[in-house]
Amino acid sequence: AQSVTQLGSHVSVSEGALVLLRCNYSSSVPPYLFWYVQYPNQGLQLLLKYTSAATLVKGINGFEAEFKKSETSFHLTKPSAHMSDAAEYFCAVRYSGGYNKLIFGAGTRLAVHP
């Protein structure tokens, strides 16, 4: 069965510092992978998606993620954190046995301090 692991439930960075949020998946075949962001009291918004094209995927708000098959990873990065990036981030993998069903990681809450 597919699963998603996000290492670190909380990450804290300084404004202007590199953001690195980790995501590892388990799958026998390369999956479709997504990163979503959730701001307080809101639903999830798509940041970016990997669908077997380029391994480096660029998303909104300056975020990007790199698919590494050898490491079964899809880590999310941003070169310079902004205060407005404070939110919860979810990695998700498409469920191979069903129609577009997603398996979500537990989430990583990003705090950005001045």
Next chain:
Amino acid sequence: TAGITQAPTSQILAAGRSMTLRCTQDMRHNAMYWYRQDLGLGLRLIHYSNTAGTTGKGEVPDGYSVSRANTDDFPLTLASAVPSQTSVYFCASSEEGNQPQHFGDGTRLSIL
């Protein structure tokens, strides 16, 4: 703006009572989903529907039922609420294939 509308935004419900959470989308997406979000567990799929007239069970379906009478609406019903169903519920929709899912703003439900 176009998207997914969920109602109510929040509700406090006595245990044993029934409740229907409403979800409507105006994007004409075929697929719709219901998730619950609990601290430390991320989002877990309750039920889904690939197209109007069909539904399927997700990861945590017990205690919940859904219907899909038309493309736009996908209500979630708790027939007899229990405290463990206290959660934030999200409805989502997507086009066919591997397209991303679009989410509503959620319903915060507390069962006392």
